[in-house]
Amino acid sequence: MSEIILPPGHPPILPRKVGLLLMNLGTPEGTDYWSMRRYLKEFLSDPRVIEVNRVLWWLILNVVILSFRPSKSGHAYAQVWNKERNESPLKTFTRSQAEKVAAAFSSQKKLVVSWAMRYGRPPVAEQLQALQAAGCDRIVLFPLYPQYSAATTATALDKAYDALKEMRWQPAIRTVPPYFDHPAYIDAIAASLNEHLATLSWKPDRILIAFHGLPREYLDKGDPYHCHCQKTARLVRQKLGLSADFAQIVFQSRFGRAEWLKPYAQDTVEALPEQGVKNLVMISPGFASDCVETLEELAIGLAETFHENGGVNFSVAPCLNDSPHSIKLLTLLANEELKDIL
Numbered sequence: 001m002s003e004i005i006l007p008p009g010h011p012p013i014l015p016r017k018v019g020l021l022l023m024n025l026g027t028p029e030g031t032d033y034w035s036m037r038r039y040l041k042e043f044l045s046d047p048r049v050i051e052v053n054r055v056l057w058w059l060i061l062n063v064v065i066l067s068f069r070p071s072k073s074g075h076a077y078a079q080v081w082n083k084e085r086n087e088s089p090l091k092t093f094t095r096s097q098a099e100k101v102a103a104a105f106s107s108q109k110k111l112v113v114s115w116a117m118r119y120g121r122p123p124v125a126e127q128l129q130a131l132q133a134a135g136c137d138r139i140v141l142f143p144l145y146p147q148y149s150a151a152t153t154a155t156a157l158d159k160a161y162d163a164l165k166e167m168r169w170q171p172a173i174r175t176v177p178p179y180f181d182h183p184a185y186i187d188a189i190a191a192s193l194n195e196h197l198a199t200l201s202w203k204p205d206r207i208l209i210a211f212h213g214l215p216r217e218y219l220d221k222g223d224p225y226h227c228h229c230q231k232t233a234r235l236v237r238q239k240l241g242l243s244a245d246f247a248q249i250v251f252q253s254r255f256g257r258a259e260w261l262k263p264y265a266q267d268t269v270e271a272l273p274e275q276g277v278k279n280l281v282m283i284s285p286g287f288a289s290d291c292v293e294t295l296e297e298l299a300i301g302l303a304e305t306f307h308e309n310g311g312v313n314f315s316v317a318p319c320l321n322d323s324p325h326s327i328k329l330l331t332l333l334a335n336e337e338l339k340d341i342l
Contacts, residue, residue: 014134014135015110015135016110016135016137017110017111017112017134017135017136017137018110018111018112018136018137018138018139018140018338018341018342019111019112019113019114019128019131019132019134019136019138019139019140019171020101020105020111020112020113020114020139020140020142020334020338021114021115021116021124021127021128021131021139021140021141021142021160022094022097022098022101022113022114022115022116022142022144022330023115023116023117023118023124023141023142023143023144023156023160024090024094024115024116024117024118024144024288024289025090025117025118025119025152025156025291026039026042026043026090026117026118026119026120027039027087027088027090027091027117027119027120027291028040028073028074028077028088028120029087029120029121030086031074031075031077031078031081032074033070033071033074034070035074036069036070036071036073036074036077037066037070039119039120040065040066040069040070040073041061041062041066042119042120043119044061044065045061046119046151046155048150048151048154048155048158049151049155051215051217051218051221073292076292076296076297077292077296079295079296079300080292080295080296080300088291088292089289089290089291089292089295090289090290090291090292091117093288093289093290093319093321093322094115094117094144094288094289095115096321096322097115097144097288097289097321097322097326097327097330098113098114098115099113100322100327101113101327101330101331101334104327104331105331105334105335108338108342110342111338111342112131112134112135112136114127114130114131115127116128118155118156118159124156124159124160124163125159125162125163125166128160128163128164128167128171129163129167131171132167132169132171136171137171137172138171138172138173138174138341139171139172139173139174140173140174140175140176140334140337140338141156141157141160141173141174141175141176142175142176142330142333142334142337143156143157143175143176144288144289144330145178145286145288146178146179146180146185146228146232146285146286146288147178147180147211147225147228147229147232147286148177148178148180148224148225148228149214149218149223149224149225150218150223151214151218151223151225152225153178157175160173174337174341175337176333176334176336176337178228179329179333180228180229180231180232181228181231181232181235182333184328184329184332184333185232185329185333186232186235186236186239187239188320188325188326188328188329189232189236189283189285189320190236190239190240191325192317192318192320192323192325193207193236193240193283193317194240196281196283196315196317196318197281197317200281200313200315202279202313203279204279204280204281204313204315205276205277205278205279205280206246206247206248206272206277206279206280206281207242207246207247207248207280207281207282207283208247208248208249208250208265208268208269208280208281208282208283209232209233209236209247209248209249209250209282209283209285210249210250210251210252210265210282210283210284210286210298211229211232211249211250211251211252211261211284211285211286212251212252212253212286212287212293213251213252213253213254213255213260213261213264213265214226214251214260214261215256215258215259215260215261216258216259216260216261216262217258217259219261226261229249229251229261229286230249232285232286233247233249233285236285248263248268249263250263250264250265250268250269251263251264251265252264252265252266252293252297252298252302253293253297254266265298265302266302266305269302269305269306269309269311270305270309271309272306272309272311273306273309273310273311274309274310277311278310278311278312278313279311279312279313279314280306280311280313280314280315281314281315281316281317282298282302282314282315282316282317283316283317284298284316284317284319285319287319288319288320288321288326289319289320289321289322290318290319290321291319294316294319298316299316302314303316
């Protein structure tokens, strides 16, 4: 093949590559008041997350919530903070997932794997620009949300599309679809739960399958998240041969006074000991990585609630994180979108 001769002054032509960008929710850069305030302001200012009158919400957010919430949230993050790396567990695990997925694709020299956060750092726009600068003219966006919601998957992709609007020479884009009912995902959740149960010296009287909550209004507007969660729970039960009464779905992290998806995790956990449930296990298949919602809200907060109401044994199974189950799953899902362009 003859050498390509470029005209004088022409910029170097990089070998054509393909990018894979893992995208997670986000994290504050510290647990102090101002770090938390910056993070919460970005997160709670997102109209995909809070769908109310923007002027009214601006007043509530800036006058009330951002005056008090950062300290409370900072305390919660401090309980689970990765002090060795001075970062949240979500950042630690997402970085590790990207590194291990890259290692799994090491034979694909054309592929560049990176990661970004919808809120906080590293920002989506910066990572997209870096992939393009590395020669990626095709990029696969991989939102790490098994169940689709406008408040998670859609806003992560919105952020990427906003960045693309600023690029004169845009790369071609693909997205990994929600994988709430993918057989490999169900297998990974079931296997991970079985491994956790095998580490316990007791058997659960009940398993709660917890998903992050959403306002009921979002479901009424057509958001499929609730349906996706229900199907995930049903398929996990089916895979493990569990009844709906034994492995019950709940929704956590309710915020504000509006009705959210039910049943509420807090109310359910409070009531279980009186119903004879003394040994409880919780899993969180909606999170790709452990985070403040699983490590603090469930493993600390709901554990206290369960014990205060008469419960005896309580355990939260780890999320898939950067386990072999996780990397096998993420690699398979990514490869389904990459296989015909690498």
